[in-house]
Amino acid sequence: MTNTWALCALWVGLALAATLLAIWFKISTALSEIVVGTVAQLVIGVFLTGLFGFAQGGLAGNTQWITFLAGTGAIVLTFLAGAELDPTIFKTKWREASVIGLAGFFGPFLGCTAVAHYVLHWAIMPSWLCGVALSTTSVAVVYAVMLELGFNVTEYGKAILAACFINDLGTVIALGLIFSPFTIKTLIFLVVSIAVFVVLPFLTPRFFKKYGGRVSELEAKYLLFFLFAMGGLAVWAGSEAVLPAYMIGMVLAGTVGKDHSLIRRLRTLTFGLLTPFYFIRAGSFVSVPALMAAPVTLLVLFGAKSLFKAIAVYPAVRVHKYDGKAGAYYTLMMSTGLTFGTISALFGLNHQIITQAQYSYIVGAVIASAVIPTIIANSFFLPHHLLPHHRAGKKAEKEVMMPVPAEEG
Amino acid sequence: MGSPVFVGIQRILVAFDASPHAEHALDVALAMAGDMKAKLFVISVIRPPEPAESAEFHAVLEDGQERYEKCFIPLRERAKQKDVELETDIVLGHPAEQIIHKADVVQASLIVMGKRSHTILHRWMLGSNSERVLRYAHCPVMIVH
Numbered sequence: 001m002t003n004t005w006a007l008c009a010l011w012v013g014l015a016l017a018a019t020l021l022a023i024w025f026k027i028s029t030a031l032s033e034i035v036v037g038t039v040a041q042l043v044i045g046v047f048l049t050g051l052f053g054f055a056q057g058g059l060a061g062n063t064q065w066i067t068f069l070a071g072t073g074a075i076v077l078t079f080l081a082g083a084e085l086d087p088t089i090f091k092t093k094w095r096e097a098s099v100i101g102l103a104g105f106f107g108p109f110l111g112c113t114a115v116a117h118y119v120l121h122w123a124i125m126p127s128w129l130c131g132v133a134l135s136t137t138s139v140a141v142v143y144a145v146m147l148e149l150g151f152n153v154t155e156y157g158k159a160i161l162a163a164c165f166i167n168d169l170g171t172v173i174a175l176g177l178i179f180s181p182f183t184i185k186t187l188i189f190l191v192v193s194i195a196v197f198v199v200l201p202f203l204t205p206r207f208f209k210k211y212g213g214r215v216s217e218l219e220a221k222y223l224l225f226f227l228f229a230m231g232g233l234a235v236w237a238g239s240e241a242v243l244p245a246y247m248i249g250m251v252l253a254g255t256v257g258k259d260h261s262l263i264r265r266l267r268t269l270t271f272g273l274l275t276p277f278y279f280i281r282a283g284s285f286v287s288v289p290a291l292m293a294a295p296v297t298l299l300v301l302f303g304a305k306s307l308f309k310a311i312a313v314y315p316a317v318r319v320h321k322y323d324g325k326a327g328a329y330y331t332l333m334m335s336t337g338l339t340f341g342t343i344s345a346l347f348g349l350n351h352q353i354i355t356q357a358q359y360s361y362i363v364g365a366v367i368a369s370a371v372i373p374t375i376i377a378n379s380f381f382l383p384h385h386l387l388p389h390h391r392a393g394k395k396a397e398k399e400v401m402m403p404v405p406a407e408e409g
Numbered sequence: 410m411g412s413p414v415f416v417g418i419q420r421i422l423v424a425f426d427a428s429p430h431a432e433h434a435l436d437v438a439l440a441m442a443g444d445m446k447a448k449l450f451v452i453s454v455i456r457p458p459e460p461a462e463s464a465e466f467h468a469v470l471e472d473g474q475e476r477y478e479k480c481f482i483p484l485r486e487r488a489k490q491k492d493v494e495l496e497t498d499i500v501l502g503h504p505a506e507q508i509i510h511k512a513d514v515v516q517a518s519l520i521v522m523g524k525r526s527h528t529i530l531h532r533w534m535l536g537s538n539s540e541r542v543l544r545y546a547h548c549p550v551m552i553v554h
Contacts, residue, residue: 028458029465080464140466144457147501267468338462370460
């Protein structure tokens with residue numbers, strides 16, 4: 001029998017190590033946790049299985065309580081991602097956002113599906129799953145670039161940002177609907193979902209105003225109730241729990257999303273306990289031997305994602321007056337997407353749509369698509385006005401160290 | 410402070426990351442600005458984790474803004490006591506790039522920053538911000554140890 005507390009200590013210890021690595025190397029905690037999960041599974045699976053009563057199979061990522069915590073992490077993380085939408089921007093820019101966002105979704109979705117099926121000779125369902133997982137983008141990466149360059153206040157910048165939400169919405173809808181047969185259950189799920197999405201923005205602020213603001217954390221329980229209830233309905237209908245979670249986040253973005261104190265408390269719960277289990281678990285299923293056996297597969301998928309994202313997004317971005325390097329920069333930035341990419345791949349693995357080897361290639365491509373475009377964008381396509389003025393001739397002159405004046409007493 | 414090397418320094422930019430080294434650099438810059446009647450610009454850079462992930466990125470952004478705003482409150486008081494004109498700014502991005510960019514924008518005649526002691530591995534992986542600013546800045550740079 002597995003020692004629950006020892007296993008829990010191991011996972012939280014790995015989360016702690018991943019966080020330290022993220023701090024030291026200035027990388028995102030999610031990325032660090034995936035990598036730590038992969039390495040830990042490899043090392044523990046080989047050397048430590050059986051020690052302290054650990055289950056066979058290394059990190060035992062399929063243990064029920066770990067699956068629950070990881071699943072809750074994915075749901076709450078998706079909800080928080082949806083809640084970051086700015087409804088005002090979305091209302092004013094929905095037309096441009098839809099063009100760029102749908103191009104950003106359909107380009108890699110169809111392109112990567114075709115590459116997986118015709119080039120890698122995967123069966124049709126794994127190929128569709130691959131297309132969904134590689135169609136994602138990262139709102140946060142684009143938003144970070146916007147803030148850095150001061151474009152977040154420009155009309156173009158706002159449209160690009162809103163486009164990212166459309167892109168990810170396409171991903172979660174595809175994930176939620178493609179892999180389940182359309183039955184009466186699907187219809188019930190859709191009707192109930194629409195009713196809930198209409199009612200929640202009216203009900204939630206009034207409910208919170210009347211009963212919220214207490215130490216009993218009514219707000220968190222209320223949100224978790226709707227996330228779990230709608231997630232349960234989605235799974236019953238053969239869909240995926242993150243679909244309603246993202247939609248609930250989006251419809252509550254104008255109310256709950258603006259309550260910084262509540263969002264902060266949810267983040268504490270999410271980052272402190274839930275997402276480490278989600279990302280370490282996602283990493284633990286990556287098979288290093290499979291990646292080493294066929295690294296070209298990973299490169300093909302990464303190349304396909306980048307290529308089809310660029311083919312689809314760059315013309316759409318240029319139509320909206322982003323020229324030259326800035327346009328290329330946005331295109332590269334829209335090529336990332338760690339959270340929804342891993343959620344899609346894990347969905348495929350859990351539902352036996354893809355094999356562990358296919359999962360490893362997809363997650364590898366997702367990680368590469370999150371890291372490599374950022375490096376390329378920072379190295380070559382940084383818009384000129386932010387580039388440092390390198391005046392080699394004056395180098396010696398400016399490197400003169402000046403004396404430090406005595407401190408005043 | 411009578412050295413001719415300081416003549417013409419009217420706009421001093423300080424890079425501030427709330428570390429003890431940065432606090433020391435700020436003390437030095439404030440004293441210089443007071444003596445030379447120079448305007449003091451303080452820039453704090455929030456560095457997002459790469460690649461930025463949605464919820465974590467927003468948390469880092471909000472925490473950074475809150476932390477630096479708190480640090481700026483006593484600083485404004487100190488600048489007022491010394492009769493130093495002060496401008497503070499919180500930006501997002503790579504620290505060295507943002508410091509150099511800010512120095513260009515405000516036409517700083519001197520950049521003052523603290524030097525953090527990093528391990529060889531850290532320097533190899535991420536580089537040193539003070540070294541990058543020294544290499545690329547258009548104006549003199551003072552590194553306070």
